[in-house]
Amino acid sequence: MRIWNVDGATTGIMYSRFYGVFFTLENTEKLIPAGLYEVKITYSPKFSPKKVYNEFKGVPELKNVKGRSGIRIHMGNYKYNVTGCIAIGSTIATNCNAIFDSMNAYRRFMNYLYSQGIDVFTLDIIDATCTTLADEEDGK
Numbered sequence: 001m002r003i004w005n006v007d008g009a010t011t012g013i014m015y016s017r018f019y020g021v022f023f024t025l026e027n028t029e030k031l032i033p034a035g036l037y038e039v040k041i042t043y044s045p046k047f048s049p050k051k052v053y054n055e056f057k058g059v060p061e062l063k064n065v066k067g068r069s070g071i072r073i074h075m076g077n078y079k080y081n082v083t084g085c086i087a088i089g090s091t092i093a094t095n096c097n098a099i100f101d102s103m104n105a106y107r108r109f110m111n112y113l114y115s116q117g118i119d120v121f122t123l124d125i126i127d128a129t130c131t132t133l134a135d136e137e138d139g140k
Contacts, residue, residue, distance in 0.1 A: 002127050003129060005129045006096050008097075009079040011025050011092060011099060012128075014123075018112065018116075019112040022089065022105050023088065023089045024088055024089075025076060025099045027082050027083060030082075033065070034125045034126060034127045036125075037065065038062075038122060039060045039121050039122065039123050040119065041113065041119040042058050043058055043059075044061070044070070047059045052107070056110040056113075056114060059072050071085055071086075073086045074086075075088070075105075075106045077089065077098050087099060088105045088109060090104055
């Protein structure tokens with residue numbers, strides 16, 4: 001669920017009753033359209049050769065994103081780390097424009113998927129975005 005849009009970074013929360021809560025980050029200029037997506041663990045030429053990603057033999061890829069391909073869930077802290085993908089983290093900046101502890105969050109997420117034998121799952125992207133922190137305080 002996308003919640004905050006601050007300084008070109010869109011942050012939110014990814015939740016499952018099975019693996020818990022993560023903070024998410026997207027570049028506001030390259031948001032994935034809201035909707036329901038099949039996600040598959042697949043080889044990524046960009047990410048898979050890197051050590052942390054290689055531990056899991058693939059990187060989550062959103063399928064059937066209209067007009068786009070290679071959309072991944074990966075590590076990142078700032079909007080420039082996610083050209084058109086989703087980064088996950090364990091904590092969020094006070095002003096909600098960045099996420100942190102991304103490597104540990106990614107490992108926790110992937111360890112859960114692999115421990116359960118999950119290589120395909122569904123992700124529902126929901127917009128509930130505030131454009132500023134003042135909007136949130138005003139209840140908009």
